[in-house]
Amino acid sequence: MSVSITFNNIVKKYGDNTVIPSLSMGIRQGEFFTLLGPSGCGKTTLLRMIAGFNSIEGGEIFFNDQLINNKPPQHRNIGMVFQNYAVFPHLTVEKNVAFGLENRKVSKQEIKQRVDRMLDVVQISNFRNRLPENLSGGQQQRVALARAIVIEPDVLLMDEPLSNLDAKLRVEMRNAIREIQRKVGITTVYVTHDQEEAMAVSDRIAVMKLGEIQHIGTPQNIYHRPANVFVASFIGRTNILDRTCVVKDGKTILQLTDHYFIEMDNITVTKNDNKIPVKVSIRPEEFMFSRTEEGMSGTVISNMFLGLNTHYFVELETGEQVEIIQESSMEKILEPGTEVKLMVKKEKINVFDGETEKSITKGVINDAKS
Numbered sequence: 286m287s288v289s290i291t292f293n294n295i296v297k298k299y300g301d302n303t304v305i306p307s308l309s310m311g312i313r314q315g316e317f318f319t320l321l322g323p324s325g326c327g328k329t330t331l332l333r334m335i336a337g338f339n340s341i342e343g344g345e346i347f348f349n350d351q352l353i354n355n356k357p358p359q360h361r362n363i364g365m366v367f368q369n370y371a372v373f374p375h376l377t378v379e380k381n382v383a384f385g386l387e388n389r390k391v392s393k394q395e396i397k398q399r400v401d402r403m404l405d406v407v408q409i410s411n412f413r414n415r416l417p418e419n420l421s422g423g424q425q426q427r428v429a430l431a432r433a434i435v436i437e438p439d440v441l442l443m444d445e446p447l448s449n450l451d452a453k454l455r456v457e458m459r460n461a462i463r464e465i466q467r468k469v470g471i472t473t474v475y476v477t478h479d480q481e482e483a484m485a486v487s488d489r490i491a492v493m494k495l496g497e498i499q500h501i502g503t504p505q506n507i508y509h510r511p512a513n514v515f516v517a518s519f520i521g522r523t524n525i526l527d528r529t530c531v532v533k534d535g536k537t538i539l540q541l542t543d544h545y546f547i548e549m550d551n552i553t554v555t556k557n558d559n560k561i562p563v564k565v566s567i568r569p570e571e572f573m574f575s576r577t578e579e580g581m582s583g584t585v586i587s588n589m590f591l592g593l594n595t596h597y598f599v600e601l602e603t604g605e606q607v608e609i610i611q612e613s614s615m616e617k618i619l620e621p622g623t624e625v626k627l628m629v630k631k632e633k634i635n636v637f638d639g640e641t642e643k644s645i646t647k648g649v650i651n652d653a654k655s
């Protein structure tokens with residue numbers, strides 16, 4: 286039975302060092318939920334608290350409506366997969382997968398049925414009699430996954446399970462993991478620092494920084510309407526520019542350069558002063574090269590043709606450099622030194638308060654509890 290997980294004001298300290306000051310969030314039953322953030326932000330710490338391997342210095346963790354703070358790890362019915370596979374080297378694939386069931390004193394006949402089914406689900410039936418040393422990294426990770434899921438855990442925890450695999454296999458395995466999770470429907474908490482991987486597999490992502498949740502949302506919410514400048518910069522690539530919004534006659538005008546203004550009807554301005562410092566995030570793919578005189582003036586600094594896309598760096602009239610990604614076409618690539626005009630649609634721009642760096646753009650969906 287898959288469960289929901291609720292954190293209420295969770296605190297984690299290592300000695301005097303508080304690494305999670307107070308964290309509240311809810312993970313839904315059956316959901317693929319990813320903890321994403323830079324090294325040291327507390328992802329593994331949080332996962333270990335769910336598993337019961339870390340003490341909890343404050344707050345409460347619930348599985349459904351059951352408080353589990355003091356429940357020992359072995360009674361939490363959790364499946365785990367780590368980056369170093371942790372399969373038993375001396376046991377065959379089949380024996381590895383059967384291990385947890387044998388420990389639970391499941392009948393021989395049932396073990397056979399469940400192991401067979403699981404080997405099918407993760408597509409390693411053909412290797413059932415092999416020892417792990419005769420499997421590739423991806424195949425070993427499938428064994429680890431099968432072994433974690435076969436016990437029918439309430440929660441599946443995965444900590445950077447793909448980081449030991451090469452790039453191609455990582456993509457293949459992340460698709461497999463997603464598919465298998467959908468099939469079995471176990472509440473899954475996944476830890477990664479790879480934002481692309483997080484977007485590929487997750488129902489929702491929690492972006493963390495220094496033990497605090499910055500934004501919880503679907504990959505699309507987080508990418509298109511990030512809650513703050515940190516989230517905008519951490520997920521995907523973006524250009525952050527310091528700018529000013531001018532509020533005049535009930536209209537809010539974003540001044541992108543001295544000559545290029547955009548009237549923004551999708552931002553919320555609470556201050557009364559008529560000039561507001563803001564930070565603006567524009568993703569590289571959202572710039573358009575204008576064919577008219579309208580737009581921000583700039584000069585191409587460099588180009589790089591990458592097949593599907595072409596990357597440019599352009600120096601704006603303000604002296605700032607922006608990164609631009611265009612879908613490649615048969616047209617000639619713009620050479621360094623070319624004068625260009627850049628435009629961007631207002632709905633593609635995210636605007637943040639200049640001081641707090643929190644979004645003031647309408648349409649931010651953030652399930653983080655404050």
Ligand SMILES: Nc1ncnc2c1ncn2[C@@H]1O[C@H](COP(=O)(O)OP(=O)(O)OP(=O)(O)O)[C@@H](O)[C@H]1O
Binds near residue numbers: 304327329478
């Ligand atoms: N056993 C420990 N004793 C003391 N400090 C610890 C311990 N484990 C982790 N920390 C500290 O807690 C903070 C969070 O660490 P954690 O491993 O949870 O981060 P993470 O986001 O998983 O990082 P990474 O992506 O590098 O694995 C870090 O500052 C780390 O140094």
